[in-house]
Amino acid sequence: MTPAPHVLRYAAFTSDPDGGNPAGVVLDAAGLDDADMLRIAGEVGYAETAFLTGERGGARDIRYFSPVAEVPFCGHATVATAIAIAEREGAGRVRFATPVGEVGIETAQVDGALRASFTSVEPDVEEVPHDVLAALFALTGLSADDLDERHPPRIAFAGNRHPVLVVADAAAFDGFAFDPQAARALMDEHGWKATITVLRRLTDAPDDGLRFEARNIFPVGAITEDPATGAAAAAVGGYLRALGAVEPPARVLIAQGRHVGRPSELVVDIPEQGGIVVSGTAVAIA
Incomplete structure (x- = not known):
């Protein structure tokens, strides 16, 4: 039986845990299938939960699920995931392979806090x-x-x-x-x-x-x-x-x-x- 994944919880676009938009983050979702991810997103109950499912060519595969369906892209969960990675691996550039294309995101310390900036696909x-x-x-x-x-x-x-x-x-x-x-x-x-x-x-x-x-x-x-x-x-x-x-x-x-x-x-x-x-x-x- 696959162990239950560890779900991190972050509030994005705020410095207050009671503000911003809560996101679930699963940093190791390689063993999860679509049904698992949808179920976990429903259990978390936030607008979206992000799942890192692997890595290809230096870009980390990321998928996003709301409690009812997969979402092609989610900005606040991208920011939350990048901050979670930076807290564990240090600030810098991360590349995410999303369902809509590659999205680069930079993290850096600004005024004593980690800040993340992602660049969208072509609008x-x-x-x-x-x-x-x-x-x-x-x-x-x-x-x-x-x-x-x-x-x-x-x-x-x-x-x-x-x-x-x-x-x-x-x-x-x-x-x-x-x-x-x-x-x-x-x-x-x-x-x-x-x-x-x-x-x-x-x-x-x-x-x-x-x-x-x-x-x-x-x-x-x-x-x-x-x-x-x-x-x-x-x-x-x-x-x-x-x-x-x-x-x-x-x-x-x-x-x-x-x-x-x-x-x-x-x-x-x-x-x-x-x-x-x-x-x-x-x-x-x-």
Whole structure:
């Protein structure tokens, strides 16, 4: 009988174990099959658990499972896994072979804490079909009048496909609600493995960048909203570059998790071309 794997637990994009987005991390999952990983993710109960299943050509194979299905890419679990490795092997560069392609991640000590920065796969942005946008409005109770005209709705990809809505009004952003079962049905219908991303643009950041607050719809198990979504942050970086909303190289700050009591901050660096860089800290959960 295969011994039960040791599951580490980290909160990503925060320095507070009670903040950010919790992720499970299994550093040695070579003996696990798909059913084992799905079962363990369900037992852990976090939005995602990451599993290192082997190594090829210097890149570590990593897979991500939510409590209900495998996810092609997960940013916060990538950050958590990189921090876990750095704590055991020292800071530096790690290459992850993910289901969507190779993702490089750097860890370093910054102001006395380990910080991880991953570079996404090449992003892509597409129009939202009218019927899909109507379905998103029906799900959230938002309307076209609630949207920020500077940031039109799109479907953005940087490892996962994320519908992106940017809401202009604070009350509409804070007040929208959704039925989790209806959200899950809509996401399954369109093959959205990760989150529906709803943003509000805040005041410009001090370094001439932009600052957003995000709510990410992600109904899995007891979870309805994700507290910190690295994959969505990368997709937002690609979205902003494609729209010409930033002049690369640019830095964007995203606050998330306030609505679910687990505040986080994600730093998004947008180069002139190539993958988007998302950075944050992670801390072990006792």
